[in-house]
Amino acid sequence: MSSYAQHIATVQARFDAALAASGFDSALVYAGQPRVAFLDDNPAPYKVNPLFKYWVPVIQSPKSAVYYEPGSKPIVFLHQPRDFWHAHVDVPHEEWQNHVELVVVDAPEKIASYLGSKLERSAFLGENFAEPVASWKTAAVNPQALIDHLHFHRAIKTSWEVENMRQANLLAATAHNAARDAFFAGKSELEIHAAYLAAINFRESEVPYNSIVALNEHGAVLHYDVYQTQAPQESRSFLIDAGALYRGYCADITRTYARTDGFFADLIKAVDQAQQDLLSEIKPGINYYQLHVSQHLKIAQILSDFDLVKGSAESIYEQGYSSPFFPHGLGHFIGLQVHDVGGHQRNDRGDMYDRDPRHPFLRLLRDVEVGQVFTIEPGLYVVDQLLEDFAGNNDFNWQRIDELRPYGGVRIEDSVVVGENGNNENLTRDAFAQIES
Structure with missing residues (x-):
């Protein structure tokens, strides 16, 4: 088994334990998105949610997400917008893609559509300051018990x-x-x-x-x-x-x-x-x-x-x-x-x-x-x-x-x-x- 395969198995096990301890069915880990300067449309440099890159080594794909339900394969929603204003971020094929279900979306609304009612039973982890994410009906947003459990065990590195x-x-x-x-x-x-x-x-x-x-x-x-x-x-x-x-x-x-x-x-x-x-x-x-x-x-x-x-x-x-x-x-x-x-x-x-x-x-x-x-x-x-x-x-x-x-x-x-x-x-x-x- 490769070191990444062992890593993602460990991450799944840690999420299994954290979800069980905090009483949630699943987790939706949002990669985040850039914030714009006050009264401006110029964005600050984007920094990915660390809990997103804990799953997959993707750090320059904002508005992406990982959905994980214990017992199922993680779903990575990779956001690749149809946009003629900006260059697309190249995400090469790597080993991590063999361990997840990869779903390419061109708008975050499609993440909610894909998950349907599962979204309402999921704990949301990440920033939700912008629409449409801000209006998603989830079971909780950044529940402290879930975060505490994950953070404690992250100290031991794979x-x-x-x-x-x-x-x-x-x-x-x-x-x-x-x-x-x-x-x-x-x-x-x-x-x-x-x-x-x-x-x-x-x-x-x-x-x-x-x-x-x-x-x-x-x-x-x-x-x-x-x-x-x-x-x-x-x-x-x-x-x-x-x-x-x-x-x-x-x-x-x-x-x-x-x-x-x-x-x-x-x-x-x-x-x-x-x-x-x-x-x-x-x-x-x-x-x-x-x-x-x-x-x-x-x-x-x-x-x-x-x-x-x-x-x-x-x-x-x-x-x-x-x-x-x-x-x-x-x-x-x-x-x-x-x-x-x-x-x-x-x-x-x-x-x-x-x-x-x-x-x-x-x-x-x-x-x-x-x-x-x-x-x-x-x-x-x-x-x-x-x-x-x-x-x-x-x-x-x-x-x-x-x-x-x-x-x-x-x-x-x-x-x-x-x-x-x-x-x-x-x-x-x-x-x-x-x-x-």
Whole structure:
């Protein structure tokens, strides 16, 4: 059996269980459609419903749908409009078409006509902001119990999903190397961004999120995506957080570079080593929160070693001194979405972990399990807004912090597939190694 055949069998089984648990006969998963700008007819870039591409690797066919009733073959309604204004999206024949009943429609109204009374017994999953979908009489729209059940189990990836994420990481790693070279060639942020896209022949709308392309102090802005059009007079440092998509699955990679040897280059090496040390601690059965705290202690040790903050790693962490330098969570699930779902769920019934007040931005609080895929992305930055609360604190070496400020900060991010007994797969580092071999 092929990996896709195994995948769609798993998706069917998960929908079987979710529908039974939530009391619905069937599900209609709508791919979605573009939204237009306010008071305009110009659409925003289209992003497919992740639950649609969970079934089939079709990401550019809006107004399509998957209908699934347990015990029956999934029906994929592939929307191909009769339209002389726009080019048709090419959907080549691939293996997925052998596992579904494929029905080509030229208008979404034909989906409702085809299903007839079955539509009224079906749970609708997706956006229904536009007609005719908005008026469809379904059993429910996005019922939370059904979504909770599906989201919880999506955390365990199938082999086919991991295969796609390997390819996404290869694409992203290729583009990262092109961006790195553009940095060392003295290019502007916008030029570096263009080099990234050109390396993998992507349009800007085809990457899974707005790339973070940050020179110098811009590296301290966690989601920086402004892109200066002129190169700075002195290009000291470069932080890039950027990904790629393959068959609807995401890569999310961050790397940091220094133009010259010295203090900041040494800091990058220290954060990189701290991240790799943390990777060796990932084993089934521990809680992701434990990993987050362990990484904080490692960042605290760096703060001490580089004379940024006085004290031992333990005292720095306990006093909350590491948080302004490392304010975000250690990582998140990744897969069909960059920040994939289910990170705070205790179970498939919708019970949730409470956010920890000490680390409110941590997106993942579940126990580590074989088959999960998540990122590990520690950082160390000079964020003045966060340091304001510690103004005048003599445990902080403000002169040393001033030396770091023009470089912004460091972040290193890899995606990891959890294996048995710590035998994990690092999708990101493996991709770079494959390119460079």
